[in-house]
Amino acid sequence: MKSIKKTLILCLSALILFLNACEKDDPFKDEYESNNSKSEATDLTLGSQISASLAKGDHDWYYFTIDNSGIIDIALIEITNNSSDMEIVFSLYDDQGNQLGSSFTGNAGTGLNIRLSTRDGSYYIELSEKSGDKEGHYSLKVTDQNANDDNEPDDDFSDSKVRIITSIPANFTGTIVADADANNTYGDFEFYKITVNGNCTVNVTVTPTGSDMELNMEVFDENKDSIETITGGEGDVVRTVINNTELYDLQYYVKLGGLLGDSYNGDYSITFDD
Ligand SMILES: [Ca+2]
Ligand SMILES: [Ca+2]
Ligand SMILES: [Ca+2]
Numbered sequence: 076m077k078s079i080k081k082t083l084i085l086c087l088s089a090l091i092l093f094l095n096a097c098e099k100d101d102p103f104k105d106e107y108e109s110n111n112s113k114s115e116a117t118d119l120t121l122g123s124q125i126s127a128s129l130a131k132g133d134h135d136w137y138y139f140t141i142d143n144s145g146i147i148d149i150a151l152i153e154i155t156n157n158s159s160d161m162e163i164v165f166s167l168y169d170d171q172g173n174q175l176g177s178s179f180t181g182n183a184g185t186g187l188n189i190r191l192s193t194r195d196g197s198y199y200i201e202l203s204e205k206s207g208d209k210e211g212h213y214s215l216k217v218t219d220q221n222a223n224d225d226n227e228p229d230d231d232f233s234d235s236k237v238r239i240i241t242s243i244p245a246n247f248t249g250t251i252v253a254d255a256d257a258n259n260t261y262g263d264f265e266f267y268k269i270t271v272n273g274n275c276t277v278n279v280t281v282t283p284t285g286s287d288m289e290l291n292m293e294v295f296d297e298n299k300d301s302i303e304t305i306t307g308g309e310g311d312v313v314r315t316v317i318n319n320t321e322l323y324d325l326q327y328y329v330k331l332g333g334l335l336g337d338s339y340n341g342d343y344s345i346t347f348d349d
């Protein structure tokens with residue numbers, strides 16, 4: 076009996092040593108391997124953080140899907156670097172594997188936060204280490220921010236939630252979640268449609284909440300021809316006067332856009348009065 080017990084203890088000891096040896100052989104092989112190419116990408120659950128590692132020369136691919144029913148919003152991709160020396164390289168691809176933008180490389184030991192503006196779609200993430208000689212642990216989380224206002228979509232003349240203003244004064248608040256201007260035509264524009272009585276004027280005033288958003292505003296007549304464009308600097312209030320010189324009522328559109336500053340605060344208020 077004694078010898079059996081001794082053998083068992085020896086076996087267990089051997090097993091423990093073996094397990095330790097395995098871990099020491101490959102301390103940076105994570106549970107999502109192998110995921111070294113697009114076709115082997117690990118599915119991510121939005122809002123759930125995963126812990127993984129980059130071994131030397133490792134590439135880790137992930138896949139996630141955003142569905143905002145066509146409303147533009149922000150997906151936040153957060154990568155925490157738990158090493159002191161890894162320089163994590165981040166690349167983003169669309170569902171077809173076309174790279175979106177350039178790759179980003181974080182400083183040694185530093186994580187990355189990426190704001191992705193999207194209406195819907197599936198995306199691939201590829202992570203690697205810049206030199207391929209460093210290794211370490213990281214965590215990754217993709218979160219659908221639901222950061223936009225409740226009055227979406229209102230990004231174009233005929234979108235379903237374009238606000239129709241039938242009486243003044245009128246005040247609204249909203250949020251621009253993604254850069255929208257002449258160079259960012261798929262951004263989060265906000266459209267308002269207003270009737271201006273004959274021989275009357277209406278003042279339009281837009282105030283950004285943050286001190287670093289640059290608002291832009293364009294006024295269109297009822298044929299959707301542009302009448303005026305106003306662009307403000309950081310934190311500036313933008314305003315205009317719509318002047319109906321005809322004797323009869325006319326309809327106008329106000330298209331509001333903005334460039335977000337470092338604070339990413341896109342909140343604004345808009346007032347129509349006389
Ligand atoms: Ca890995
Ligand atoms: Ca991998
Ligand atoms: Ca908005």
Ligand SMILES: [Ca+2]
Nearest residue numbers: 229230263264
């Ligand atoms: Ca919008």
